[in-house]
Amino acid sequence: MDRPIYVHGYSEKEAERLGDQARTLLGLLHSDTQYPAMSWVLEAGCGTGAQTMILARNNPGARITSVDISPESLRRAESRIRREGIKNVTFCVGDLFALPFPPRIFDHVFLCFVLEHLPDPDKALAALRPLIRPGGSITVIEGDHGSAYFHPESSFAHSAIRCLIDLQKKAGGNALIGRELYPLLERAGYVNVQVSPRMVYADASRPELVDGFIRQTFTAMIEGVREEAVSGGLISREEWERGISDLYRTCEPDGVFCYTFFKATGTV
Numbered sequence: 313m314d315r316p317i318y319v320h321g322y323s324e325k326e327a328e329r330l331g332d333q334a335r336t337l338l339g340l341l342h343s344d345t346q347y348p349a350m351s352w353v354l355e356a357g358c359g360t361g362a363q364t365m366i367l368a369r370n371n372p373g374a375r376i377t378s379v380d381i382s383p384e385s386l387r388r389a390e391s392r393i394r395r396e397g398i399k400n401v402t403f404c405v406g407d408l409f410a411l412p413f414p415p416r417i418f419d420h421v422f423l424c425f426v427l428e429h430l431p432d433p434d435k436a437l438a439a440l441r442p443l444i445r446p447g448g449s450i451t452v453i454e455g456d457h458g459s460a461y462f463h464p465e466s467s468f469a470h471s472a473i474r475c476l477i478d479l480q481k482k483a484g485g486n487a488l489i490g491r492e493l494y495p496l497l498e499r500a501g502y503v504n505v506q507v508s509p510r511m512v513y514a515d516a517s518r519p520e521l522v523d524g525f526i527r528q529t530f531t532a533m534i535e536g537v538r539e540e541a542v543s544g545g546l547i548s549r550e551e552w553e554r555g556i557s558d559l560y561r562t563c564e565p566d567g568v569f570c571y572t573f574f575k576a577t578g579t580v
């Protein structure tokens with residue numbers, strides 16, 4: 313049976329949300345993830361394959377191995393990739409802390425939105441390092457919910473966001489991990505560590521981001537913990553509904569929304 317590893321869950325709706333997120337943020341997060349032809353790439357924590365599609369399409373000559381601890385997510389990822397006729401990805405169920413690969417087998421490792429759900433991200437990065445050949449690289453992409461700010465300002469919206477941060481912490485994760493990528497990679501022994509903050513800025517002149525990011529990605533993610541937040545006593549139902557409605561309010565013609573992702577690279 314699949315373990316409930318992360319706060320957003322494994323529902324069909326969450327799979328769709330991750331897909332929307334990946335498509336909306338394609339250029340911002342992925343345009344510079346380039347792997348040479350014939351290189352071996354490990355994608356750790358591929359989930360239902362939202363990033364796998366992009367990695368595989370952007371790097372058609374690379375040989376990608378995508379792993380996840382959830383067999384059900386992996387099945388969805390595999391059928392999605394096969395449906396698209398993509399041929400350069402193989403899938404493997406596995407725990408990224410104990411993967412069944414020999415040392416130094418991969419040229420590159422890629423992780424996106426995985427560390428934020430782990431109680432021990434240090435150990436995860438340290439466990440992946442021996443799999444990378446000398447001179448090879450790791451790329452890590454994470455968000456940071458503390459980076460969300462918007463107009464009109466709303467303390468209710470911030471309280472709703474805070475509920476997800478607190479619930480994720482209770483589940484052993486860290487929704488504020490983006491700002492920690494530099495020290496995490498350094499501590500895990502990677503060198504040449506570079507962090508590139510990627511801000512999503514959405515206003516009415518960018519309707520695709522208003523819909524794809526504010527509505528379908530960020531607010532949908534916060535809304536996903538409604539029942540847990542309210543029944544767990546983190547917030548009253550009235551305050552919660554006001555917070556969500558104020559997040560949607562930022563989609564109006566005079567609204568503005570900012571959020572920062574962090575993309576880190578390091579070498580071995």
Ligand SMILES: C[S@@+](CC[C@H](N)C(=O)[O-])C[C@H]1O[C@@H](n2cnc3c(N)ncnc32)[C@H](O)[C@@H]1O
Nearest residue numbers: 317330357358359362380381382407408424425
């Ligand atoms: C938020 S999802 C991100 C999925 C994908 N990277 C994306 O961006 O769409 C986090 C994924 O990490 C996986 N995961 C969590 N712990 C793991 C572990 N120890 N080993 C492998 N995968 C793990 C979960 O099963 C889940 O699919």
